[in-house]
Amino acid sequence: xxxxxxxxxxxxxxxxxxxxxxxxxxxxxxxxxxxxxxxxxxxxxxxxxxxxxxxxxxxxxxxxxxxxxxxxxxxxxxxxxxxxxxxxxxxxxxxxxxxxxxxxxxxxxxxxxxxxxxxxxxxxxxxxxxxxxxxxxxxxxxxxxxxxxxxxxxxxxxxxxxxxxxxxxxxxxxxxxxxxxxxxxxxxxxxxxxxxxxxxxxxxxxxxxxxxxxxxxxxxxxxxxxxxxxxxxxxxxxxxxxxxxxxxxxxxxxxxxxxxxxxxxxxxxxxxxxxxxx
Amino acid sequence: xxxxxxxxxxxxxxxxxxxxxxxxxxxxxxxxxxxxxxxxxxxxxxxxxxxxxxxxxxxxxxxxxxxxxxxxxxxxxxxxxxxxxxxxxxxxxxxxxxxxxxxxxxxxxxxxxxxxxxxxxxxxxxxxxxxxxxxxxxxxxxxxxxxxxxxxxxxxxxxxxxxxxxxxxxxxxxxxxxxxxxxxxxxxxxxxxxxxxxxxxxxxxxxxxxxxxxxxxxxxxxxxxxxxxxxxxxxxxxxxxxxxxxxxxxxxxxxxxxxxxxxxxxxxxxxxxxxxxxxxxxxxxxxxxxxxxxxxxxxxxxxxxxxxxxxxxxxxxxx
Numbered sequence: 001x002x003x004x005x006x007x008x009x010x011x012x013x014x015x016x017x018x019x020x021x022x023x024x025x026x027x028x029x030x031x032x033x034x035x036x037x038x039x040x041x042x043x044x045x046x047x048x049x050x051x052x053x054x055x056x057x058x059x060x061x062x063x064x065x066x067x068x069x070x071x072x073x074x075x076x077x078x079x080x081x082x083x084x085x086x087x088x089x090x091x092x093x094x095x096x097x098x099x100x101x102x103x104x105x106x107x108x109x110x111x112x113x114x115x116x117x118x119x120x121x122x123x124x125x126x127x128x129x130x131x132x133x134x135x136x137x138x139x140x141x142x143x144x145x146x147x148x149x150x151x152x153x154x155x156x157x158x159x160x161x162x163x164x165x166x167x168x169x170x171x172x173x174x175x176x177x178x179x180x181x182x183x184x185x186x187x188x189x190x191x192x193x194x195x196x197x198x199x200x201x202x203x204x205x206x207x208x209x210x211x212x213x214x215x216x217x218x219x220x221x222x223x224x225x226x227x228x229x230x231x232x233x234x235x236x237x238x239x240x241x242x243x244x245x246x247x248x249x250x251x252x253x254x255x256x257x258x259x260x261x262x263x264x265x266x267x268x269x270x271x272x273x274x275x276x277x278x
Numbered sequence: 279x280x281x282x283x284x285x286x287x288x289x290x291x292x293x294x295x296x297x298x299x300x301x302x303x304x305x306x307x308x309x310x311x312x313x314x315x316x317x318x319x320x321x322x323x324x325x326x327x328x329x330x331x332x333x334x335x336x337x338x339x340x341x342x343x344x345x346x347x348x349x350x351x352x353x354x355x356x357x358x359x360x361x362x363x364x365x366x367x368x369x370x371x372x373x374x375x376x377x378x379x380x381x382x383x384x385x386x387x388x389x390x391x392x393x394x395x396x397x398x399x400x401x402x403x404x405x406x407x408x409x410x411x412x413x414x415x416x417x418x419x420x421x422x423x424x425x426x427x428x429x430x431x432x433x434x435x436x437x438x439x440x441x442x443x444x445x446x447x448x449x450x451x452x453x454x455x456x457x458x459x460x461x462x463x464x465x466x467x468x469x470x471x472x473x474x475x476x477x478x479x480x481x482x483x484x485x486x487x488x489x490x491x492x493x494x495x496x497x498x499x500x501x502x503x504x505x506x507x508x509x510x511x512x513x514x515x516x517x518x519x520x521x522x523x524x525x526x527x528x529x530x531x532x533x534x535x536x537x538x539x540x541x542x543x544x545x546x547x548x549x550x551x552x553x554x555x556x557x558x559x560x561x562x563x564x565x566x567x568x569x570x571x572x573x574x575x576x577x578x579x580x581x582x583x584x585x586x587x588x589x590x591x592x593x594x595x596x597x
Contacts, residue, residue, distance in 0.1 A: 032516035032517075032567075033514060033515060033516055033517070033584070034515065034516065034517035034521055034525075036484065036516065036517060036518060036521075038410070038411060038484065038516050038567045039410050039411070039484070039565070039567075040410070040483075040484045040518065040565055114406065114407040115406075117406035117563075117564055117565070118406045118563075119480075120478075120479065120480020120481060121480040123406075123480075123481065124480065124481060124482045124483075127484075127565065132410065133406060133407070133410070135407060135408050135409045135410075136409070137408065137409020137410070137411055137412075137413065137416070138409050138410055138411065141409070141410075141411045141569075
């Protein structure tokens with residue numbers, strides 16, 4: 001075992017509480033033979049990531065989970081969430097929350113933007129903790145493998161929507177709905193409350209495209225604000241029972257609209273239940 | 279008939295075919311003298327012909343004298359130039375023209391009914407925007423700036439693929455993952471031959487490596503038929519580049535990407551090694567693993583044999 005892997009193992013043991021660390025042993029994971037899955041996911045790295053984000057989850061953002069019983073214990077499903085923030089704090093907290101709320105722990109495989117693999121260190125690190133580049137092929141593979149897939153149908157415009165447009169869903173992509181129909185998997189709407197205020201932007205550089213990034217957001221604060229985060233999971237939407245043809249563009253659009261309305265309803269519910277930002 | 283029979287894959291395939299009682303006869307074809315040891319030779323079922331495949335006349339006579347007389351039914355085309363630094367028309371003649379000629383001759387041959395071509399995963403374009411898991415329908419590397427080794431492989435692959443459905447032959451193209459073995463033209467083999475392996479800092483892509491035994495087995499399954507089409511042949515080993523370096527017992531040094539091409543050019547000039555960083559630039563940055571489900575479903579191929587890594591996984595000691 002390499003030094004890095006040994007260090008990683010010790011680090012996750014050190015940072016996680018013993019119960020969480022023990023649960024990692026039963027993590028659902030398809031080993032391709034050398035301790036990684038075919039897309040590069042490494043359970044050891046995931047353990048380290050859980051340990052490293054523990055402080056952020058428990059103390060800094062004080063994440064509260066609502067409706068976790070809607071998360072399937074096994075089988076493929078799509079989690080569709082609202083998106084925001086300079087860095088994917090919402091994605092990270094959902095991944096941690098899913099791993100904590102499921103037993104045996106499940107990994108929410110985040111569909112990231114296609115520019116992520118081009119970024120040195122970031123691309124490799126993300127792939128080790130389960131993020132995959134947002135290509136249709138990768139998405140299909142995850143669903144066929146029975147994985148839990150986390151998507152942000154707002155995409156990059158969700159990150160750059162700015163403080164004034166918080167909790168207003170931006171252009172809603174439909175790819176997740178098409179795949180949900182094709183693979184007959186449920187979609188679980190997810191709303192993250194708090195993340196849209198955690199790191200407000202004062203502007204963005206639209207001319208910045210290093211490594212294929214769509215723009216460079218300019219934050220108002222050097223660090224995210226310690227806003228209390230709430231993750232709400234909705235009832236699974238069995239779209240394929242209502243919409244039968246994954247090749248019908250109108251039907252796919254309608255199915256994606258159902259998901260969007262469900263996320264909007266969860267956001268409204270979450271905002272009304274929230275008692276203060278902090 | 280097996281071309282490239284003097285290569286390690288060709289030898290292994292011929293041995294496997296001879297071990298199969300269902301094989302009536304193997305006509306092995308190579309550029310060098312007969313590679314099989316005497317013990318394996320079976321005069322009733324084994325013939326060897328030394329032929330320069332870049333000469334159309336020799337190729338024609340091979341198929342229409344020996345080939346016709348021996349009533350060969352299947353052609354396995356496995357002869358591709360292996361060294362990445364060799365370029366030029368003669369290399370192109372072996373990689374592409376010979377493939378085209380052989381296919382055309384096989385189509386009008388009275389007894390040949392099946393054509394199996396060993397292609398490579400190098401034909402795929404590695405695009406970070408694309409899928410990590412490459413299926414047979416993924417885009418091919420058609421960039422004019424690609425090195426000749428890649429361009430030739432893509433051209434040969436497409437030459438064979440374009441005849442599918444129009445040819446009287448049953449055509450099979452096997453796109454094999456990189457075979458990590460000596461003398462098979464493996465770039466990674468040459469790369470790992472160095473005690474210190476340089477890799478681009480910040481990138482650690484997933485690789486898919488095929489053992490010699492699995493490559494020969496896939497070819498044997500393709501010979502049996504009757505399935506036709508393009509099939510990916512993945513290997514059993516799927517691992518990050520850094521792990522491959524570690525399992526090979528080498529020291530890795532991550533360096534900024536732009537330094538690697540000149541350093542490896544220098545290495546090639548100094549010691550005559552074959553590894554070309556420009557040839558491997560994309561796969562040293564972006565993950566690519568072959569999706570072998572079609573081969574599994576239709577040919578019954580599943581990778582069974584792992585690479586024999588010099589350093590064992592558990593102890594880190596030399597095995």
